[in-house]
Amino acid sequence: xxxxxTLSSTSHPPLAPLAFGDLQGCRKPFQQLLAKAAxxxxxPLWFAGDLINRGAESLATLRDIIALGxxxxxxxxxxxxxxxxVSAGIRKLKKGxxxxxxxxxxxxxxxxxxxxxxxLAHFEHxxxxxxxxxxxxxxxxxxxxLADELQRALRASNWKExxxxxxxxxxxxxxxxxxxxxxxxxxxxxxxxxxxxxxxGVMDFSSSGALSAAPPGxxxxxxxxxxxxxxxxxxxxxxxxxxxTVRDNLVGLDSGCVWGEKLxxxxxxxxxxxxxxxxxxxxxxxxxxxxx
Numbered sequence: 001x002x003x004x005x006t007l008s009s010t011s012h013p014p015l016a017p018l019a020f021g022d023l024q025g026c027r028k029p030f031q032q033l034l035a036k037a038a039x040x041x042x043x044p045l046w047f048a049g050d051l052i053n054r055g056a057e058s059l060a061t062l063r064d065i066i067a068l069g070x071x072x073x074x075x076x077x078x079x080x081x082x083x084x085x086v087s088a089g090i091r092k093l094k095k096g097x098x099x100x101x102x103x104x105x106x107x108x109x110x111x112x113x114x115x116x117x118x119x120l121a122h123f124e125h126x127x128x129x130x131x132x133x134x135x136x137x138x139x140x141x142x143x144x145x146l147a148d149e150l151q152r153a154l155r156a157s158n159w160k161e162x163x164x165x166x167x168x169x170x171x172x173x174x175x176x177x178x179x180x181x182x183x184x185x186x187x188x189x190x191x192x193x194x195x196x197x198x199x200x201g202v203m204d205f206s207s208s209g210a211l212s213a214a215p216p217g218x219x220x221x222x223x224x225x226x227x228x229x230x231x232x233x234x235x236x237x238x239x240x241x242x243x244x245t246v247r248d249n250l251v252g253l254d255s256g257c258v259w260g261e262k263l264x265x266x267x268x269x270x271x272x273x274x275x276x277x278x279x280x281x282x283x284x285x286x287x288x289x290x291x292x
Contacts, residue, residue, distance in 0.1 A: 015039075016269045017073070019046040019129065021244075021253030022237040024079065025055025025098050026285035027064065029263040037265050037278040042071070046122070046268070048237030049077025049131030049192065052099060054258045054287050059101040059111075066114055076118050076151075077131035077238060078192040081163070087112050088160040091167075096287065117155055120191050121147035127268055128229060132238040133194040135174050136201045136224040140232050146187040153184055172203040194221050195239055210241045222250050235268065244279075248272040255279065260286025 018039045023030050039045070051065055051074055052058035065072050083099045085091040087108070093100060102111055121143055122129045128140050130147075138146070153162045165181040166188040178186060189203065196218040197203045204215045211220060220242070221227075222234065230249055237254040244264050245252030249272075257263035260283050267276045 014125070015043045016267050017044040017046045017124075017127075019048060019235050019251065019253060019266050019268050021048055021255055021264045022050040022077065022079075022240070022257065023047065023052070023055070023061055023065075023263070024050050024258040024285075025052045025058035025061045026257045026263060026282055027055070027057035027061040028284055029257055029280050029282045030061060030064065033263050033265055033278060033280045036280060037267070039267075044073055045071050046129055046235065047072065047074035048129060048235060048253050049075050050079040050237060050254075051077070052083060052102065053079035054096055054098055055285050056098065058098045059105055062102060062111060062115075066111070073122055073129075074118050075122055075129055075131055076115070076120050076192065080115055080118070081166070081188070081192060084112065084116055084154075085163055085167075088163060090160065090164045116159065118151075119147065120151050120187070123232075125268075125270065127233040127235055129235040131192045131236060133190065133221040133236055134227075134229050134234065135190050135194070135197070135203075136221070136227040137174050138190075139228040143191075143229065146183075147191060150184050150187045150191075169203075169205050172205075174201055192238070195242075197221050197224065199224055208239075208241060210243075213241070222252075233268070233272070235266075244277070246275070246277065251275075257282035258285055258287050 018037055045068060052062050086093055087103055123140050123144050134143050166185050171182055171186050194203050196207060196214050198217050204218045206215050207213045233249050235251045240254045240256040240259055242252055244255040251266050253264050255262040255264040262279045263282050265278045269275050
């Protein structure tokens with residue numbers, strides 16, 4: 001790797017990523033938003049998980065992202081893992097799922113292989129992207145270490161066994177001594193499902209609503225005092241009821257596209273004051289009851 005100090009004076013700084021909220025198979029709004037944002041050629045396109053499911057064009061949306069090649073930087077969300085679980089016979093299709101067309105595609109094996117090899121977290125330029133959130137005890141390095149453990153397990157030959165063991169709400173708190181499938185399950189629950197926890201980082205999955213629906217004694221994971229990722233910008237999706245949330249060190253991108261609300265993209269400049277928001281309406285993708 002060439003040290004940064006040896007780069008020539010003609011080198012240009014890397015292009016700021018353009019980060020998208022949960023697409024959930026809403027292909028038309030995604031295409032409209034990409035055209036409206038008009039990122040310069042070569043711009044990394046970050047996706048905060050849940051590329052597919054509940055929207056009308058899951059298969060076509062997935063193909064669009066794959067066609068972007070290395071420019072696409074997606075992390076896995078709970079709906080993406082649900083696709084893998086249904087394909088493996090671990091879970092059954094639910095009412096409102098729109099992933100059957102992916103499973104029935106002639107190249108389904110290749111599509112699923114691509115999904116299974118996506119990361120659970122991405123950290124670059126002082127910005128950490130996950131689908132749902134992080135526990136307050138985790139800094140960026142520990143988050144990436146745990147995400148790497150999980151993604152390596154999902155890429156191994158016994159991935160179906162691992163995936164089957166990731167469902168459940170326990171354990172719901174971090175302890176460094178956690179091992180095996182319980183450690184992987186906690187990591188998965190955090191990165192793909194967390195919304196609320198208490199001041200000690202004990203997760204509560206009883207509510208998926210707005211901030212006013214916080215369970216007793218709980219708060220959004222990002223408002224826990226002394227959160228160890230407060231020194232980096234955390235980019236996430238998953239929480240449609242929260243809506244677009246942009247702070248200096250926090251970018252929540254799920255603005256409810258699959259509920260017929262909006263699809264959002266934020267240009268992630270290093271300076272928070274220079275970040276720009278682009279949105280499109282998603283009336284065409286409205287799903288009764290939404291899709292979180």
